[in-house]
Amino acid sequence: MSDVDATEAPAPQQEFDALIDADSRIEPRDWMPEAYRTTLVRQIAQHAHSEIIGMQPEGEWITRAPSLQRKAILMAKVQDEAGHGLYLYSAAETLGASRDELLHLLHAGKQKYSSIFNYPTLSWADVGAIGWLVDGAAITNQVPLCRCSYGPYARAMVRICKEESFHQRQGFEILHTLTGGTPEQKAMAQDALDRWWYPSLAMFGPPDSDSTHSEQSMRWGIKRFSNDELRQKFVDMTVPQAEVLGLRIPDPALRWDEDSGHYRFSEPDWEEFWAVVKGRGPCNEQRMTHRRRAHDEGAWVREAATAYAAKRAAAASQPTASVA
């Protein structure tokens, strides 16, 4: 019965395909096509890089947070992003990549991170806008990834999504507080929305008509929705929230379309998007310089911890002669 199938594909490939077709999960020690492994390593690595680079724009505001409570909240959020990076580097390691190697690729500029983090945080309202819009867009991207076909990636995303919800709500609350404040505070919130709206829309990537290679990822259960579908979902969720804030989305073409049940909106400036991707964003240089410096300046800590562990291990393996 299975003889006929056996001539079509080798048995491990058949098992892999069967698991994918059944919407089951692939686990680290399963056989998998090399291209599946490579695609996942690259995607998970760049996702991890985005989490840790993403600590920078908000980290700049920790010392300038308007109250002790806001400061504690912001530290907790930035620490979460470090944790997200760690979950994801761990997931990449289950595929055979090494953490050292991936960090090296980031520092060498060969692997990238999300372009959104190449924009500056000019005011306290930007911290709110990032939580509300940037983490909101991240949630829209990440929720479908909780059902990703690769088990360790999906499990990391479940943890991350739970934590992102706090990020988005604290961001919204910052803006809500500002919009309920003085005219200057409200203007500050509007200014942040004006600057972060289109970069947030661009987080979903180029229009479907321009991104040609996602079919394979769809087939593999790594990608579940197209860039445009995710962007639409995000806009539909966000516009009513802006109304609650009393803020104006900086898009004169924005309107509710009764027929489709969706908002119609303007595309981001894709020329700008590509320029930022290619390294010409306002903060690309700054983010990379800071990341490399943090890594280099932490070298002595890593070395000291290694030396201490080696010394303790050596002492433990000595016969317990009288020490004193």
Next chain:
Amino acid sequence: MSTGSDFQAEGGHGAIPTEGVPAREPGHSAAREWPLWEVFVRGRRGLSHVHAGSLRAPDAAMALRNARDVYTRRQEGVSIWVVPAAVITASSPDEKDSFFDPAGDKVYRHPTFYEIPAEVQHL
């Protein structure tokens, strides 16, 4: 303007180019890396420790501290085990094989296998 590039929205925190981006760095040595630890967390009293994830640390004490910071920031645990990944013996090279087959034809191990007259109570 460049188009047609492979962009995955599922970069998570945003779309990131994948075309022309290497996944690995052949020949890069990971010799200096700290050992890998598997982390198990007991959610609350009365529950077993459950695998939460993994991390790298130079020794057991640091692994525990890092595990606390990475996996229990929201009171997800009352107890943590860290185990060097290298000492774990696993059942099989993949997640399904004949190792588990012997259990497949022993339905009589389940209570539902047995037919009991309907009038019998508490059985």
